[in-house]
Amino acid sequence: MKAMELSCKENQAVLTLNKEAVIPVREKGQLLIKVAAAAVNRTDLVAKETGNLPKGNAILGVEVSGIVVESDTDLFPCGSRVMGLVNGGGYAEYVVMNVGNAMPLSDQLTFEEGAAIPEVFLTAYQTLFWLGNLTTAQTVLIHAGASGVGTAAIQLAKQLSSAKIAVTASSAEKLALCRKLGADSLINYREEAFSQKIIEETGGRGADLILDFIGASYWEQNLASIAVDGYLILIGILGGAIVKDVNLMTLLQKRITVKGTLLTPRSDAYKAKLTKEFVARTNKLFAAGRLKPIIDSVFQLENVENAHRYMESNKNKGKIILTVN
Amino acid sequence: MKAMELSCKENQAVLTLNKEAVIPVREKGQLLIKVAAAAVNRTDLVAKETGNLPKGNAILGVEVSGIVVESDTDLFPCGSRVMGLVNGGGYAEYVVMNVGNAMPLSDQLTFEEGAAIPEVFLTAYQTLFWLGNLTTAQTVLIHAGASGVGTAAIQLAKQLSSAKIAVTASSAEKLALCRKLGADSLINYREEAFSQKIIEETGGRGADLILDFIGASYWEQNLASIAVDGYLILIGILGGAIVKDVNLMTLLQKRITVKGTLLTPRSDAYKAKLTKEFVARTNKLFAAGRLKPIIDSVFQLENVENAHRYMESNKNKGKIILTVN
Incomplete structure (x- = not known):
């Protein structure tokens, strides 16, 4: 699969395209997602700068939307549209997501909008x-x-x-x-x-x-x-x-x-509990358009470095999204 | 009744005995208590120093034990042994206490011990x-x-x-x-x-x-x-x-x-809710001696200024009690 991977170039951390990255292996209680969109977060910039990678994953990205392609739960069978937090790995064609972090993505929302919601x-x-x-x-x-x-x-x-x-x-x-x-x-x-x-x-x-x-x-x-x-x-x-x-x-x-408080470092169990309550209270509001993700701009995954520089400039109103084709 | 009242002497706030103080008038939802013991609190020292009197009461003292002498509730009929927080007025022979702040004083405890518990x-x-x-x-x-x-x-x-x-x-x-x-x-x-x-x-x-x-x-x-x-x-x-x-x-x-947090400035409703839950969880533990109020020393009400100076010296381990005869 293709993925933007962190590497070191002339003593600087950069994200470079790897077209031959290994598709992550789903464990029990996880979904394999074909990623449609991911979002850029400040935590990605910090990880790139400090080298402190979430779970040691050289692929950044903590939230995505996409389609389930492997699953062992009836809650999210293959073909489901989902969005949610991931423990790194979002800047790629495929990513694994804990079932507890997955949220159904309403048909009324685009994948770009879905990636703009979780974090x-x-x-x-x-x-x-x-x-x-x-x-x-x-x-x-x-x-x-x-x-x-x-x-x-x-x-x-x-x-x-x-x-x-x-x-x-x-x-x-x-x-x-x-x-x-x-x-x-x-x-x-x-x-x-x-x-x-x-x-x-x-x-x-x-x-x-x-x-x-x-x-x-x-x-x-x-x-x-x-x-x-x-x-x-x-x-x-x-x-x-x-x-x-x-x-x-x-x-x-x-x-x-x-x-x-910081959300990203919290436990999977905490995030799952939060996700469950959030979905119960907001799912219909998103579908009805009463809650709307705010998107500032959309970049191709390959242009993620430009997206990072744009976030650093503090000019965005709302989320910066990466699309993965 | 007798009471130690705050007055000004040579530009200094002092507590002096008034043997002709007026017995406070109980309102609906309050008990009139014949005070057996009161406790000294740091908030009393602050009130004396700053002149910021709780509810404008010139008689200090925010916790007492004693016997109910006027009541309109079956929960604490006349003759009941009680302890609890009061909105000032504790350094006296009689004080009014909101029913919500009253706690039953177990027969296993002395009045001195009862006055050492609430705050x-x-x-x-x-x-x-x-x-x-x-x-x-x-x-x-x-x-x-x-x-x-x-x-x-x-x-x-x-x-x-x-x-x-x-x-x-x-x-x-x-x-x-x-x-x-x-x-x-x-x-x-x-x-x-x-x-x-x-x-x-x-x-x-x-x-x-x-x-x-x-x-x-x-x-x-x-x-x-x-x-x-x-x-x-x-x-x-x-x-x-x-x-x-x-x-x-x-x-x-x-x-x-x-x-x-500070307890004394909180509302009567808050204190009543706290008191109710506290009694439910601790009443039997006090009666069984598994919870014990710790008393450092006991002064006569008339010697309250000595009790205040002793508290200022930070030497006490446990509570400083005033007895009212």
Whole structure:
């Protein structure tokens, strides 16, 4: 099969096409998938840079869509359209996927759309509902609202909770996308302090849940924005990792919960449980078009290095997809 | 009735005896208690110092034991022995208590013991089970093991979980008390780095739950001690509030949950729910002597200023009790 494999060229990690890669061998409880599309994730860039490969797999890629070609379960017989997380290996013609991670791909969605769903929607779902207690929240603040996880989180909060949804983004264009997806309150963080706006708009109460990808540079404003008994869920540190002078008394007085999380390193069992609940609550919403994967751009698998450079430039709104023909 | 009331003397807040204080008026859903004993809490010292009085009550004291003398509920008829949290007013001959906060005081316990239970045991219970997910923990680390909340937490973890219990304290004598109450691993933090010992003793895994009163000065070691998916519950900042350089990446990579909490400012409804669950799970254990309130010393109500100075000196192991005759 063909696959984009990681190799070293003049001391630099690069992805090169191998047309003779070995088709992975399915174990019991796994599906063999003929890949139609895969998505690019930041974790792929980190793996390429550091050489820390998921499960030692020289083929990157943690989410795909495609057609089942080998199976031992009636849930996903051969010919089924599926999407889901994989433990590496997605940048290829074939990949194995644990049955627990497989999700049915509705006929209403294209394969490109299917590949754009698993990582960002599962991350957003886990963060909002399993970690962030969204069900009881009056107000949720979603930073980087136009990002992959941001666009998924806005839609999930809109469809599955009654919380007021506030978002931050850096441009009017990005905020317009957030509005379209269901955001109630739009904050251009370049033009105003988001904490002040959140406090104003909630009558001094603050946000019950904050979903943050930024980290250090937002810490002070996040703590000022958060309500008593609020949750701050950290899923990225694009704004730096080191916070100077953290005042623990604020955590005590406001009874704040801060949780850090990453989805990719979690166990197969955890991902399977999350996938199962997610499918049960969202399958019909995707089929009805009430939840929509947001695709920024589509590259051919062979052009994956261009797709990586594009992600590094931070210009994308929504997912970057690779198609495998 | 007599009560120790807060007043101002030469620009200093002092507690003085008022023999003609007005007996508080019970509302529907409340009990009037003839107080037998009250306990001293750090929140009393803070209220005295800052003038921020709980519910504006000039009589301090947030937990008592005594006998019901007025009631409108069959749950606690007149003559019942009770203990529980009150919204201030405990340093007096009579106090009102919400029925939801009242707990039956077993005949096997003295009133002094009853007054030593509510605040520390409810705080420890809430922290371990409601916030800290102790039920699934393999190892819990309890700092200040010989303190009021510490001694309660060790016993509750021993009786109601199968977790291995590690404690820190500053002396062999305090650690001996912790051992007697059920601690498995004893760490004198003056003689060794607790993080190193925890990592060694858990085979590199770390503690799943840390109960911390210390704050800033323990932050780095706490993060080094904690297991993946672990909980760090902050209920005090005796070691300072400001942490220099918090690395958020550690929170993400270890998927750590940090929660700050204080019990006293929480709502009556919250306390009532906590009290109800606590009574259901611990009533028989107290009656059987398997849970024991730890009393350091007993003062007459009139000598409360001495009791406060003693607490300020940080020498107590267990609770400081005031008796009201």
